[in-house]
Amino acid sequence: MSLIVQKYGGTSVGDVDRIRNVAARVARCRATGDDLVVVVSAMAGETNRLLGLATQMHPDADGREKDVLIATGEQVTVALLAIALKAAGCPAVSFLGHQVRIATDSAFGKARIKSIDAGRIGTALAAGNVVVVAGFQGVDGNDNITTLGRGGSDTSAVALAAALHADGCEIYTDVEGVFTSDPRICPDARKLDRISYEEMLELASLGAKVLQIRSVEFAKRYSVPLHVRSTFSEAEGTWVVEEEASMEDVLVSGVTYDRDEAKITLVRVPDQPGLAARVFGPIADANIGVDMIIQNASADGTTDLTFTVPKADFRQALALIEAHARDLGAEGVRTDIDVAKVSIVGLGMRSQAGVAAAMFRALADVGINIQMISTSEIKVSVVVDAKSVELAVRVLHDAFIGDKQASRAEGV
Amino acid sequence: MSLIVQKYGGTSVGDVDRIRNVAARVARCRATGDDLVVVVSAMAGETNRLLGLATQMHPDADGREKDVLIATGEQVTVALLAIALKAAGCPAVSFLGHQVRIATDSAFGKARIKSIDAGRIGTALAAGNVVVVAGFQGVDGNDNITTLGRGGSDTSAVALAAALHADGCEIYTDVEGVFTSDPRICPDARKLDRISYEEMLELASLGAKVLQIRSVEFAKRYSVPLHVRSTFSEAEGTWVVEEEASMEDVLVSGVTYDRDEAKITLVRVPDQPGLAARVFGPIADANIGVDMIIQNASADGTTDLTFTVPKADFRQALALIEAHARDLGAEGVRTDIDVAKVSIVGLGMRSQAGVAAAMFRALADVGINIQMISTSEIKVSVVVDAKSVELAVRVLHDAFIGDKQASRAEGV
Numbered sequence: 001m002s003l004i005v006q007k008y009g010g011t012s013v014g015d016v017d018r019i020r021n022v023a024a025r026v027a028r029c030r031a032t033g034d035d036l037v038v039v040v041s042a043m044a045g046e047t048n049r050l051l052g053l054a055t056q057m058h059p060d061a062d063g064r065e066k067d068v069l070i071a072t073g074e075q076v077t078v079a080l081l082a083i084a085l086k087a088a089g090c091p092a093v094s095f096l097g098h099q100v101r102i103a104t105d106s107a108f109g110k111a112r113i114k115s116i117d118a119g120r121i122g123t124a125l126a127a128g129n130v131v132v133v134a135g136f137q138g139v140d141g142n143d144n145i146t147t148l149g150r151g152g153s154d155t156s157a158v159a160l161a162a163a164l165h166a167d168g169c170e171i172y173t174d175v176e177g178v179f180t181s182d183p184r185i186c187p188d189a190r191k192l193d194r195i196s197y198e199e200m201l202e203l204a205s206l207g208a209k210v211l212q213i214r215s216v217e218f219a220k221r222y223s224v225p226l227h228v229r230s231t232f233s234e235a236e237g238t239w240v241v242e243e244e245a246s247m248e249d250v251l252v253s254g255v256t257y258d259r260d261e262a263k264i265t266l267v268r269v270p271d272q273p274g275l276a277a278r279v280f281g282p283i284a285d286a287n288i289g290v291d292m293i294i295q296n297a298s299a300d301g302t303t304d305l306t307f308t309v310p311k312a313d314f315r316q317a318l319a320l321i322e323a324h325a326r327d328l329g330a331e332g333v334r335t336d337i338d339v340a341k342v343s344i345v346g347l348g349m350r351s352q353a354g355v356a357a358a359m360f361r362a363l364a365d366v367g368i369n370i371q372m373i374s375t376s377e378i379k380v381s382v383v384v385d386a387k388s389v390e391l392a393v394r395v396l397h398d399a400f401i402g403d404k405q406a407s408r409a410e411g412v
Numbered sequence: 413m414s415l416i417v418q419k420y421g422g423t424s425v426g427d428v429d430r431i432r433n434v435a436a437r438v439a440r441c442r443a444t445g446d447d448l449v450v451v452v453s454a455m456a457g458e459t460n461r462l463l464g465l466a467t468q469m470h471p472d473a474d475g476r477e478k479d480v481l482i483a484t485g486e487q488v489t490v491a492l493l494a495i496a497l498k499a500a501g502c503p504a505v506s507f508l509g510h511q512v513r514i515a516t517d518s519a520f521g522k523a524r525i526k527s528i529d530a531g532r533i534g535t536a537l538a539a540g541n542v543v544v545v546a547g548f549q550g551v552d553g554n555d556n557i558t559t560l561g562r563g564g565s566d567t568s569a570v571a572l573a574a575a576l577h578a579d580g581c582e583i584y585t586d587v588e589g590v591f592t593s594d595p596r597i598c599p600d601a602r603k604l605d606r607i608s609y610e611e612m613l614e615l616a617s618l619g620a621k622v623l624q625i626r627s628v629e630f631a632k633r634y635s636v637p638l639h640v641r642s643t644f645s646e647a648e649g650t651w652v653v654e655e656e657a658s659m660e661d662v663l664v665s666g667v668t669y670d671r672d673e674a675k676i677t678l679v680r681v682p683d684q685p686g687l688a689a690r691v692f693g694p695i696a697d698a699n700i701g702v703d704m705i706i707q708n709a710s711a712d713g714t715t716d717l718t719f720t721v722p723k724a725d726f727r728q729a730l731a732l733i734e735a736h737a738r739d740l741g742a743e744g745v746r747t748d749i750d751v752a753k754v755s756i757v758g759l760g761m762r763s764q765a766g767v768a769a770a771m772f773r774a775l776a777d778v779g780i781n782i783q784m785i786s787t788s789e790i791k792v793s794v795v796v797d798a799k800s801v802e803l804a805v806r807v808l809h810d811a812f813i814g815d816k817q818a819s820r821a822e823g824v
Contacts, residue, residue: 016468050488056428057492058499065498068506069491072484076462079481080469086477087470094480098510099555143511 002167003035003125007135007157010044011174012231013077019043022172022231023084026130030090035125037164039135039157040081042073063108067137067147071097074134074153082132092130095120097137097145102156104138104146111138111146112214113155116163133160151212158215162222169224171211172231177238178203178210181255181397185390188397192253193236196243199253200226202345202379207258216240243347251348251355252400257389259340261291262314263371264307264321268331271303278328279305282320288313292341292374292383302331306372308383311337339371340389343381344396355400356380362399368392414579415447415537419547419569422456423586424643425489431455434584434643435496438542442502447537449576451547451569452493454485475520479549479559483509486546486565494544504542507532509549509557514568516550516558523550523558524626525567528575545572563624570627574634581636583623584643589650590615590622593667593809597802600809604665605648608655611665612638614757614791619670628652655759663760663767664812669801671752673703674726675783676719676733680743683715690740691717694732700725704753704786704795714743718784720795723749751783752801755793756808767812768792774811780804 006026013019022040030036050070054061078094085092100120104111124131135153138146148155154171161169178200181189195203197220204213210228219226219240229237247253266279276295283290293307309317314337325333349355356373359380363370368391372383384392418438425431434452442448462482466473490506497504512532516523536543547565550558560567566583573581590612593601607615609632616625622640631638631652641649659665678691688707695702705719721729726749737745761767768785771792775782780803784795796804 016465020469053428053488053492054495057432057495061495062498065491065494065506068494068508069488072487075484075487076465076481079477080465082477082480083466083469083473086474094477096480096557145508 001033001035003037003164004029005037005039005157005161005164005166005169006172007039007153007170008041008172008231009153009174010041010046012172013040013081014044016080019077019080020084023081023088023090025231026081026085027088027090030130037121037125037131037133037160037166038081039133039153039160040074040077041135041153042070043077046073046076064144067108068145070147071134071137071145074136078132078134085130085132090130091128092132093124094132094134095124096134098139098143100133102138102159104140104148106140106142106144106146108144108146110149111140113138113148113159113218116159118163121160121164148214149212151215154212154215155218158218158222158224158226161224162218166224168227169219170227170229172229173210174231175210176230176233176235177228178208178240178254180253180401181393182257186255186393186397188394188402192238194239194241194244194247195253196247196347197240198243198378199345199347200240202343202376203254203256206256206341206343206345206379206381207260208254208256211240247347248351249348250346251352252344252346252396254345255342255393255396255401256345257340257342257393259386259389260311261308261339261341261383262311262337263335263339263383264309264314264318265334266305266321266325266328266330267334268302269305269325270329271297271301275303275305275328278324279321280307282324283309283317286316286320288317292372292381294372294374308339308341308372338386339383340386341381341383342389342392342396343379344400345379346400347378349378349380358399359396362395363392366391366395368395413445413447415449415576416441417449417451417569417573417576417578417581418584419451419565419582420453420584420643421565421586422453422458424584425452425493426456428492431489431492432496435493435500435502437643438493438497439500439502442542449533449537449543449545449572449578450493451545451565451572452486452489453547453565454482455489458485458488476556479520480557482559483546483549483557486548490544490546497542497544502542503540504544505536506544506546507536508546510551510555512545514550514571516552516560518552518554518556518558520556520558522561523552525550525560525571525630528571530575533572533576560626561624563627566624566627567630570630570634570636570638573636574630578636580639581631582639582641584641585622586643587622588642588645588647589640590620590652590666592665592813593805594669598667598805598809600806600814604650606651606653606656606659607665608659608759609652610655610790611757611759612652614755614788615666615668618668618753618755618757618791618793619672620666620668623652659759660763661760662758663764664756664758664808666757667755667805667808667813668757669752669754669805671798671801672723673720673751673753673795674723674749675747675751675795676721676726676730677746678717678733678737678740678742679746680714681717682741683709683713687715687717687740691733691736692719694736695721695729698728698732700729704784704793706784706786720751720753720784750798751795752798753793753795754801754804754808755791756812757791758812759790761790761792770811771808774807775804778803778807780807
């Protein structure tokens with residue numbers, strides 16, 4: 001008998017019928033003898049509806065109260081799922097974040113889980129119940145309701161799996177698993193059977209929307225095997241697991257892209273010690289995440305400093321840079337919001353040289369100009385013209401994954 | 413400086429604009445220097461919407477989970493009101509039932525408040541906040557969410573006023589106070605300035621919808637002065653208070669009616685000791701509340717036993733009676749669902765004889781037949797044909813309240 005944590009996302013519980021289908025699926029799993037903890041998100045669209053109410057009330061609504069408001073989304077779902085399970089003859093009980101002490105810090109809207117009291121869940125499981133837990137929410141040290149940020153239910157599920165020493169954590173979603181690329185723009189993309197935490201972390205941070213990045217960090221830290229699969233089929237999905245020996249055989253396991261990038265360049269700024277700190281200090285203070293940074297020194301003692309920020313933060317970042325450009329002695333500021341980032345990710349890069357060079361060549365062969373480059377141990381990212389994104393993804397998928405190379409993809 | 417508990421009902425917080433208006437009103441009160449605890453209901457229609465989801469999921473949804481579900485209604489409102497107050501520059505903090513330990517029994521859907529932890533509210537008030545508390549909800553001894561039943565937010569407000577030793581409890585609603593009768597069918601009906609707890613209890617139990625009956629019991633037990641008034645005007649409403657000497661001068665303070673009655677008669681049943689217990693035992697076991705009961709013995713040793721039940725319980729009660737009628741030796745069962753109850757209530761009846769007789773005469777004068785009669789110390793109720801209700805109410809209002817007699821009504 002195993003203990004499994006299952007998580008169903010907003011689309012999977014989008015209406016009464018879908019919740020009833022989830023209940024039927026849960027009841028079937030339970031009938032095999034496994035103990036089950038089920039984590040659910042708010043019904044699709046509900047969190048946005050609630051945030052809309054808050055914004056209607058005030059554009060800059062109080063953070064604590066916004067969390068009280070949006071935490072109701074998951075509360076509705078756990079109650080409805082528990083009702084459906086009991087109606088199907090499957091004993092069940094729902095718990096909210098505060099009832100199982102999903103203890104977080106007090107960063108409303110983006111709280112981090114510190115601990116979970118497994119006691120109450122254990123008692124309810126021992127009594128034969130399926131335990132339904134509200135995802136996305138917790139409670140801080142002063143009994144205030146907190147929420148974990150977009151996709152936070154993934155993290156709730158993984159944290160519960162870690163706290164309960166579960167045998168696995170299944171993430172049910174509206175896609176069949178993790179794909180080698182986005183099937184909407186890359187028809188050859190195929191589902192991966194297995195992927196390492198490290199690769200998944202890179203893919204998540206590079207724009208793949210399947211899992212919240214923090215949930216992958218959590219799973220890695222506590223060695224929780226994740227199984228990403230579809231609510232709407234019985235097929236196996238993708239396992240996200242510890243690195244395995246054979247994984248290094250695959251050079252590139254995924255090609256991903258992110259259109260949410262905007263580029264800012266400080267032109268011909270005198271290259272002095274402390275320049276980067278003076279540029280990026282105010283941007284960090286404004287809580288803007290800078291993604292890629294490139295600095296090229298030229299012979300005349302000046303440098304072009306280029307970086308990217310999320311499109312939503314572009315105007316604010318630009319205002320901060322323009323306010324400082326004269327002090328920094330820059331000749332000017334150049335911007336481009338029609339850019340996107342394309343990346344390849346794979347454990348095999350660690351041991352095999354020349355992957356980056358092969359990537360640049362593949363892009364050059366179809367005439368795509370590379371504006372920025374950034375590399376890590378297991379990924380290479382380039383910034384290109386926004387209009388070249390789809391071509392770049394397809395070319396790289398062909399070059400590195402194609403048909404033959406996809407030894408980890410389904411059916412190969 | 414006083415401590416006031418204010419309660420705003422579902423219509424008063426029916427949309428974002430109305431919540432903003434409530435916030436403005438609360439902020440004005442706060443500006444006078446009073447400490448304020450504000451209890452709110454769910455936005456009008458929200459509780460029914462949530463119950464609809466539960467019923468869609470299963471016609472007989474689990475009680476514990478239904479409470480988890482519908483408690484979200486008030487949670488949304490407290491958050492939005494706190495956001496609106498802060499946006500208006502008025503420091504505020506919201507609390508849910510479990511956060512201020514509104515401790516109840518475990519009767520889901522109709523829980524009763526046992527105690528309230530005033531500590532956290534006191535601390536928040538001392539810090540200068542308006543404290544916004546979710547009505548209708550509490551938490552049982554096992555940290556399960558409970559709800560108090562329809563109109564339960566009134567009781568939440570009164571219980572908070574009692575626990576906090578507040579100087580008063582204002583119940584804001586969509587009418588201007590307690591009226592001598594229903595203005596929709598009795599154009600002469602006028603607002604009462606003051607009414608005793610006892611009279612209000614009778615009026616509430618007889619069908620007046622202004623206050624939940626349990627909230628009046630609570631207010632009476634803890635001597636909390638209630639002020640029922642309109643959210644949409646600045647006018648004084650009706651004070652519900654301890655009995656005052658002058659109140660007995662008024663024979664009848666209100667005329668009320670209840671169309672939610674159905675009548676069942678056991679015809680010519682042998683009159684034996686224990687008959688009533690055998691008839692009403694199974695009905696009580698089915699949790700059906702019987703209102704009026706009349707038994708008339710005749711000379712031949714048989715009796716007609718007549719009683720009324722709420723229309724919603726009529727079919728079930730009838731089935732129980734028919735199942736037993738033969739055992740009881742009854743000749744048959746007669747029913748009538750086209751009946752209604754009309755009542756007069758007033759402290760003056762206690763000391764003055766002949767009020768009931770005057771009531772019967774007034775009804776006889778207009779040809780209304782009385783089917784059943786029930787009296788208490790301060791009320792007389794009669795059951796009449798449903799089609800005679802409006803005439804009966806107007807005739808009795810004319811006879812006992814009219815213009816001259818209404819010494820407690822506004823402007824007299």
